[in-house]
Amino acid sequence: MTQAAPPAAATPPASPAAAPKSRTAERSLARRALARPEIGALVAAVGVYIFFFAVAPTFRQADSFATVLYQGSTLGIMALAVSLLMIGGEFDLSAGVAVTSSALAASMLSFQLTANVWVGVGVALVISLSVGLINGLLLIKTGLPSFLVSLASFLMLQGLNLAITKLLTDNVATNAINDMDGFESAKAVFASEVTVFGVDVNITVFYWLAFAGLATWVLLRTKFGNWIFAAGGSKESARAVGVPVNLTKIALFMTVGFAAWFVGMHLLFEYNTVQAGEGVGNEFYYIIAAVIGGCLLTGGYGSAIGALLGAFIFGMVNQGIVYANWNPDWFKFFVGVMLLLATLVNLWVRRQAARR
């Protein structure tokens, strides 16, 4: 802060106004709850839970719930980063393949160099952050919409994933790395199971919850969070009052890069090998989870808790269909319905909240 003393407070011009008179009654708790972006997703999550609880007996078991949470977490860690980016007013269509790129990089680097896998993990982190940085710089330098810029990087990454993997392995999948140095410790960090009340829960679930807490804190309680909302809500106004908009956007793209690395490492150490063609299409699921969670496509509005709920709904629908013994082909249909309903609910909720 450059100016410490509040100058205006010293000599306020005589205020002609009478004593402050409240025109609206204390806003009710319900009204305040309705003003939260994630309320629609909460209602939807409860609804979906009750639905599958009723139709699929297996869904009621504790270990099924752990599987649902696991499904939610691998999607949800990415959805968190993507929701922050969307609140900041941008898209990243390369987010889906970026996960695969990171896993491929770590795997092939360690394998080719017969190095400790942690070397690969470290280099993959640098690569993932660089991809985010490049996306951000491209956006700012070209002034093109992020939809286009990240579509281009999506295609480029997808091409690189396949081409380099085939070049190095003569195959579309990487060699297994489970007998290499450091594998066990890396697996413990990224892909172990934790037993809670006799139920095995994947460690990603805990990361997911922790990241959601961190993201919420950053969004609502820090300077940077304020800048994210402002950069997405009105870029020019934000810049005019001194917000470093470009820096904020680059940091958000790099956050997506970090999340892609994290999920990529999980997939690598969970399955030992990576399919080069994976990840395509997931970018839309991340965006959908964020939108179900209350993020506006136009930016400037949304929440991390909403994205958490959005991904949780995905997990429930994904597994619920299996537990209900339905054809998994129904999954996409369900997602479509959910997206439509959630967007309508969010729209309605916002209208209610805006009404004074």
Place this chain on the structure above:
Amino acid sequence: MTTNDLTKPTPAAEGTTEPVVQLKGVGKLYGNVRALEGIDLDVRPGQVTCVLGDNGAGKSTLIKIISGLHQHDEGEYVVDGKPVRLHNPREALNLGIATVYQDLATVPLMPVWRNFFLGSELTRGPWPIRRLDIERMKETTQTELSAMGIHLDNLEQPIGTLSGGQRQSVAIARAVYFGARVLILDEPTAALGVKQSGVVLKYIAAARERGLGVIFITHNPHHAYMVGDHFSVLRLGALELNAARDDVSLEELTNHMAGGTELAALKHELAQVRGVDVEELPEVVNSPST
């Protein structure tokens, strides 16, 4: 009438203090469009400089240069005697120059108090857990807004749900609070009612009393004349009038604003339209002597 007669500076009023902000022959091009040319402007502590002019005259462009949103292409921009080139509004704020923009005031979806402190947030705590000092920001916002005669029940409400005038008042209160040395207001009274306009004018006067340099942009010569110490009228990107208060009357100012001869022509045209009573229209003053 010659402009030269009017631009004589009154040494008593203008020579005493050094200007904080000074423009010397500043020009600005938007591609091929020449938005500004040869602008001289002095902003002195404890003085209100009014900038008047028609729509598209270049008023907003002028203040965007001073506030660091755009860069000038010609001439010199001098702060405290040193030529500067501001690359972003942050640099201007750090020099103590705060602005209320005509079109870029607030972020609609963000709460009132977050808008008030946007870009200059108060924080507490050591680094990894440095967080917003929400209590203090809300308190300050409430105090500053009531001093301005605005009473909001809920500072959490998105600023987009306020009326245009209320929004503008928040933006002004913010600039007054953060403008340590120079306060720039781009048509602050345009969206306001009579009472709120009065409050803004009082604020401008109070800022002058405290020794701030104020640039007040307006379409309204009456408002300008109430608080102004110096008047600059822009026409098509060039200075048409640059005069101290002692050298210009309200009539002359109004006349310059409207473009004296054009107004006379308009009156003549209107006289030929049935139903317009020309006698009711204000007198056109063509020169100081009439």
